[in-house]
Amino acid sequence: xxxxxxxxxxxxxxxxxxxxxxxxxxxxxxxxxxxxxxxxxxxxxxxxxxxxxxxxxxxxxxxxxxxxxxxxxxxxxxxxxxxxxxxxxxxxxxxxxxxxxxxxxxxxxxxxxxxxxxxxxxxxxxxxxxxxxxxxxxxxxxxxxxxxxxxxxxxxxxxxxxxxxxxxxxxxxxxxxxxxxxxxxxxxxxxxxxxxxxxxxxxxxxxxxxxxxxxxxxxxxxxxxxxxxxxxxxxxxxxxxxxxxxxxxxxxxxxxxxxxxxxxxxxxxxxxxxxxxxxxxxxxxxxxxxxxxxxxxxxxxxxxxxxxxxxxxxxxxxxxxxxxxxxxxxxxxxxxxxxxxxxxxxxxxxxxxxxxxxxxxxxxxxxxxxxxxxxxxxxxxxxxxxxxxxxxxxxxxxxxxxxxxxx
Amino acid sequence: xxxxxxxxxxxxxxxxxxxxxxxxxxxxxxxxxxxxxxxxxxxxxxxxxxxxxxxxxxxxxxxxxxxxxxxxxxxxxxxxxxxxxxxxxxxxxxxxxxxxxxxxxxxxxxxxxxxxxxxxxxxxxxxxxxxxxxxxxxxxx
Numbered sequence: 001x002x003x004x005x006x007x008x009x010x011x012x013x014x015x016x017x018x019x020x021x022x023x024x025x026x027x028x029x030x031x032x033x034x035x036x037x038x039x040x041x042x043x044x045x046x047x048x049x050x051x052x053x054x055x056x057x058x059x060x061x062x063x064x065x066x067x068x069x070x071x072x073x074x075x076x077x078x079x080x081x082x083x084x085x086x087x088x089x090x091x092x093x094x095x096x097x098x099x100x101x102x103x104x105x106x107x108x109x110x111x112x113x114x115x116x117x118x119x120x121x122x123x124x125x126x127x128x129x130x131x132x133x134x135x136x137x138x139x140x141x142x143x144x145x146x147x148x149x150x151x152x153x154x155x156x157x158x159x160x161x162x163x164x165x166x167x168x169x170x171x172x173x174x175x176x177x178x179x180x181x182x183x184x185x186x187x188x189x190x191x192x193x194x195x196x197x198x199x200x201x202x203x204x205x206x207x208x209x210x211x212x213x214x215x216x217x218x219x220x221x222x223x224x225x226x227x228x229x230x231x232x233x234x235x236x237x238x239x240x241x242x243x244x245x246x247x248x249x250x251x252x253x254x255x256x257x258x259x260x261x262x263x264x265x266x267x268x269x270x271x272x273x274x275x276x277x278x279x280x281x282x283x284x285x286x287x288x289x290x291x292x293x294x295x296x297x298x299x300x301x302x303x304x305x306x307x308x309x310x311x312x313x314x315x316x317x318x319x320x321x322x323x324x325x326x327x328x329x330x331x332x333x334x335x336x337x338x339x340x341x342x343x344x345x346x347x348x349x350x351x352x353x354x355x356x357x358x359x360x361x362x363x364x365x366x367x368x369x370x371x372x373x374x375x376x377x378x379x380x381x382x383x384x385x386x387x388x389x390x391x392x393x394x395x396x397x398x399x400x401x402x403x404x405x406x407x
Numbered sequence: 408x409x410x411x412x413x414x415x416x417x418x419x420x421x422x423x424x425x426x427x428x429x430x431x432x433x434x435x436x437x438x439x440x441x442x443x444x445x446x447x448x449x450x451x452x453x454x455x456x457x458x459x460x461x462x463x464x465x466x467x468x469x470x471x472x473x474x475x476x477x478x479x480x481x482x483x484x485x486x487x488x489x490x491x492x493x494x495x496x497x498x499x500x501x502x503x504x505x506x507x508x509x510x511x512x513x514x515x516x517x518x519x520x521x522x523x524x525x526x527x528x529x530x531x532x533x534x535x536x537x538x539x540x541x542x543x544x545x546x547x548x
Contacts, residue, residue: 024410344470344472346446346471347471350528350531354410354411363447376469405412405415406420406424406472
């Protein structure tokens with residue numbers, strides 16, 4: 001590793017206090033970033049500043065603290081929008097990707113899906129981008145079609161083409177797979193969707209922390225993402241939607257903040273995005289998410305990309321070379337899922353945990369994908385910008401321990 | 408001994424690698440299946456009960472080493488017991504894996520005492536309890 005890259009990494013790591021935690025008496029090797037990421041001190045400070053100095057609620061008071069909270073919250077929305085390449089009035093703040101997708105499934109789906117219509121999802125989707133479509137299709141009498149993947153874990157575009165016709169109203173796909181780590185060709189899928197008059201929703205939960213996101217360049221119609229997977233707080237996220245689509249969608253949840261006028265027996269609703277933000281939002285969290293995205297943008301993006309690519313390539317190569325290990329698909333970024341011959345993923349995860357290594361085991365909320373790949377479950381190691389070679393070394397040492405226990 | 412080695416005692420690894428009473432049970436008169444939808448593990452226990460006593464027990468399923476070993480070891484432990492003694496054995500195993508990490512291991516558990524290491528791994532209790540619940544449902548069925 002070059003000296004510059006080493007000093008960048010050391011500086012990045014020094015800002016993340018959780019990396020100093022001792023786990024089971026060992027140095028922490030946090031390789032579960034696809035589940036949730038660790039916050040840097042400036043992000044934690046931003047959240048603490050809200051709790052300390054900005055205690056007001058948003059969108060309802062005229063006193064000084066309410067005004068200050070309003071300004072900070074709407075400023076955070078503008079920041080989040082800027083990092084997505086979007087306009088602030090096209091960004092709905094949600095509790096995460098799951099809520100963002102459910103919002104589209106319920107608000108857009110109820111207005112736009114009917115008997116005979118179809119929704120297409122891929123075979124690699126997280127349950128959050130599958131189950132809401134199952135539910136809304138069942139409710140609306142629509143059909144759910146599954147676009148197959150190849151053995152590498154990539155969406156088969158020719159097979160997708162064969163599923164598309166005028167009945168398809170929406171395609172929903174993950175930008176970056178949370179299991180096989182493949183990157184979907186969003187622009188190509190968007191062109192196919194629009195050619196048949198369908199909309200494209202992208203699940204960006206895993207992509208936001210690793211890829212530069214520009215919703216205009218991607219050509220999609222909805223983009224859903226989470227804060228806590230992008231080095232921000234839990235309970236935060238966003239839905240970007242094209243203004244004309246949001247404007248035509250009925251509300252999903254009802255209550256305070258989303259109404260323009262309320263009489264005893266009826267109400268008039270506000271414009272988007274407020275129409276989709278009933279109730280008091282996660283003010284601390286949203287401001288923390290904006291701080292996290294600003295903090296990420298302030299890092300040298302080329303250095304981060306080069307570091308993540310090198311470490312991911314090493315992780316994938318060394319796992320593939322480990323006796324008994326099968327890497328699932330052909331991961332392109334951030335994530336490597338694998339199995340160990342004859343040892344259940346939970347047993348692998350418990351043993352490497354003794355070496356201070358945090359990995360995910362099980363189905364990673366993607367049961368149909370595991371069935372497609374012919375495995376009951378898997379182990380997943382997932383990277384962030386602050387991971388280093390010692391983290392990968394610790395995982396490999398842990399896997400040697402697995403072989404000893406189950407010799 | 409590390410916690411991981413305490414968890415994966417030789418007895419448990421042996422039952423995982425060489426499960427006893429594994430496969431369908433000829434003449435079974437009761438069966439129960441319990442799964443864990445979070446991880447996809449599933450254990451089926453089958454029993455043949457003669458005059459109120461477990462005459463034979465077998466298991467099938469898929470899962471981690473703890474789930475498999477629990478299925479295997481329970482079929483051994485329950486054979487020859489009447490319903491009261493069998494329930495008591497299942498209750499004792501559940502109490503063992505749910506106990507505080509440093510609680511004393513009760514006498515009389517026999518081979519099942521190997522699961523004492525699970526006390527340090529709260530997230531892995533459920534792996535053992537799949538087989539316990541299947542066996543309990545079977546005895547009650």
